[in-house]
Amino acid sequence: MCGIAGIIHRDGAADIGDELTAMLNSMKHRGPDSTGYAMYGPADDLIVVRFMLAEPNDFKGFGMAEKLERNRAEVEARLAKIGADLATIQTEDGGYAFRATIRYGGDLKPLADYLEDIPGCQVLSLGNSLEIVKDLGDANTVHEQYGLGGIRGSHGIGHVRMATESDVDLASAHPYWAYPFADVAVVHNGQLTNYHLWRRRLERMGHRFQSECDSEIIAVYLAQHLEDGEPLETAMKHSLDDFDGVFTYLVATGSELGIAKDEMAAKPLVLMETDNLVAMASEEMAIRALVGTEVETRDPFEREVLTWQV
Amino acid sequence: MAGLNTKSGVVYDARGLVEPDPEPPMTAVIDGDTAVIDATDLTTRKINLELKRIVYDEGVNTVTIVNPGSKHSLGVGILKRCNLTFEGSPGWYACGLIDGPEVQINGRVGWALGENMMSGSVVVEGPAGSLTGAALRGGDLVIKGNVGARTGIDQKGGTIIALGSAGINTGFMMQRGRQIICGDVNDGLGDSMYDGVIYVGGNVASLGVDCVPGEMNDDDLEFINRKFEIHDLGTPPDLKKFECGKVLHNYDALEPSERKLVL
Numbered sequence: 131m132c133g134i135a136g137i138i139h140r141d142g143a144a145d146i147g148d149e150l151t152a153m154l155n156s157m158k159h160r161g162p163d164s165t166g167y168a169m170y171g172p173a174d175d176l177i178v179v180r181f182m183l184a185e186p187n188d189f190k191g192f193g194m195a196e197k198l199e200r201n202r203a204e205v206e207a208r209l210a211k212i213g214a215d216l217a218t219i220q221t222e223d224g225g226y227a228f229r230a231t232i233r234y235g236g237d238l239k240p241l242a243d244y245l246e247d248i249p250g251c252q253v254l255s256l257g258n259s260l261e262i263v264k265d266l267g268d269a270n271t272v273h274e275q276y277g278l279g280g281i282r283g284s285h286g287i288g289h290v291r292m293a294t295e296s297d298v299d300l301a302s303a304h305p306y307w308a309y310p311f312a313d314v315a316v317v318h319n320g321q322l323t324n325y326h327l328w329r330r331r332l333e334r335m336g337h338r339f340q341s342e343c344d345s346e347i348i349a350v351y352l353a354q355h356l357e358d359g360e361p362l363e364t365a366m367k368h369s370l371d372d373f374d375g376v377f378t379y380l381v382a383t384g385s386e387l388g389i390a391k392d393e394m395a396a397k398p399l400v401l402m403e404t405d406n407l408v409a410m411a412s413e414e415m416a417i418r419a420l421v422g423t424e425v426e427t428r429d430p431f432e433r434e435v436l437t438w439q440v
Numbered sequence: 441m442a443g444l445n446t447k448s449g450v451v452y453d454a455r456g457l458v459e460p461d462p463e464p465p466m467t468a469v470i471d472g473d474t475a476v477i478d479a480t481d482l483t484t485r486k487i488n489l490e491l492k493r494i495v496y497d498e499g500v501n502t503v504t505i506v507n508p509g510s511k512h513s514l515g516v517g518i519l520k521r522c523n524l525t526f527e528g529s530p531g532w533y534a535c536g537l538i539d540g541p542e543v544q545i546n547g548r549v550g551w552a553l554g555e556n557m558m559s560g561s562v563v564v565e566g567p568a569g570s571l572t573g574a575a576l577r578g579g580d581l582v583i584k585g586n587v588g589a590r591t592g593i594d595q596k597g598g599t600i601i602a603l604g605s606a607g608i609n610t611g612f613m614m615q616r617g618r619q620i621i622c623g624d625v626n627d628g629l630g631d632s633m634y635d636g637v638i639y640v641g642g643n644v645a646s647l648g649v650d651c652v653p654g655e656m657n658d659d660d661l662e663f664i665n666r667k668f669e670i671h672d673l674g675t676p677p678d679l680k681k682f683e684c685g686k687v688l689h690n691y692d693a694l695e696p697s698e699r700k701l702v703l
Contacts, residue, residue: 394608398570
């Protein structure tokens, strides 16, 4: 069991860090193991790179601080070598996660691959407006650790995770960035039973996986279909035919946000939509946590795919 | 954002779920035979403890719960005739296992409304999530909006009425009772049902295994009209009847009284 949430502000930026935290915190009974956010601010000329150099569980090892310092220097060196101009870099609380901004006009795939070639490095997100933040613990813990209180944006998706089929670690935490596409992220609640089949197919096409988590397949699958030139909604509809299992997922890009429910409708989602706000969550109480009052909501039916332009 | 989950003043245990104190909060405002519980700052457990206190110990027969906040498992296990009104939306598993109450919900409900309900009635002004009336044994569930997937799964009795549409596998493995779905129904209607009857007003995307069209008779019409009249639902739409084809499972020809003797 996991919980997912999404929000779109149609009338400009809002405090989505706080808002997603309120929604996710209200659903922490659906998963206390890790919490993650994909937040979209105004598009910038700079590319934001969110990455980590160690798992939180590994961080206390002997010599880890020196290793992290060496690897961070290696990240900076490789960015320079590939032609990216580093504007800023900051270390998050805990010491293993980083946020960098770069000027870079090249292809994102070799950039991500080059960085992830550094031992322990995982690129969590790349994009002009997307920032993925995820860590172990509940929403309040992650919110405080990463200082999400000041983050404003137009839309975002989030996830609370109860680990069932893979480890309690950061690699298995959602959201997943749809490598190598800028600004595409996915959160998922459910189980995909043909995960290994699709993983082998996508790996043969040159995609890489950061985890053993079945949810990651959705992000990579959508990335492949976007690369083939499909609109997001079409790609999502194809996913309903290609994936087996029970699932509801949310996907966001710089300009769109969408939901998809499998044909069994075995995983919940509740949706509210007004002129200036769209909110969705696994449980109604997350929407209450956002708006504070009774609002009209509905449950999308099975095989329903919906997308919104931001 | 520290303090988001403590804003209500609720104290959570180490798992972040419930407080260990089993005492009712004693916050209901009682006025003779009626009472109001404001659920704003109360956990599910506190709300249900307070509800049971005033219904059982104080003998109150008419209770209004305001600001339910979509919390789960509200109003469960009430085994006494009384009138409950929710001003707002409860969450999942609302009014499960009840035996007797007449419940009015002025909002929507989440998944598994009235699970294992034994008697009484629950009327929902808005939509309901999946698994509505799962294992329902008796009483009436009336949903004035849409209902989700697997409505009346494993239903063993009672009546489910939805004025809107219903999702996939409505009446899945249904064993007894009746459903009246006024709108459309998605794939797999009545899949693997043992018995019972489902009436549908709109389109049926597909029938499930061993669910077949039936013939409407006077008893069906009398039943439908009576239920609509009881719940003041107006004139029922034209309905089609669906029932079990009885070729999937093994059935015996024994009457219930005979079966008791055999078993």
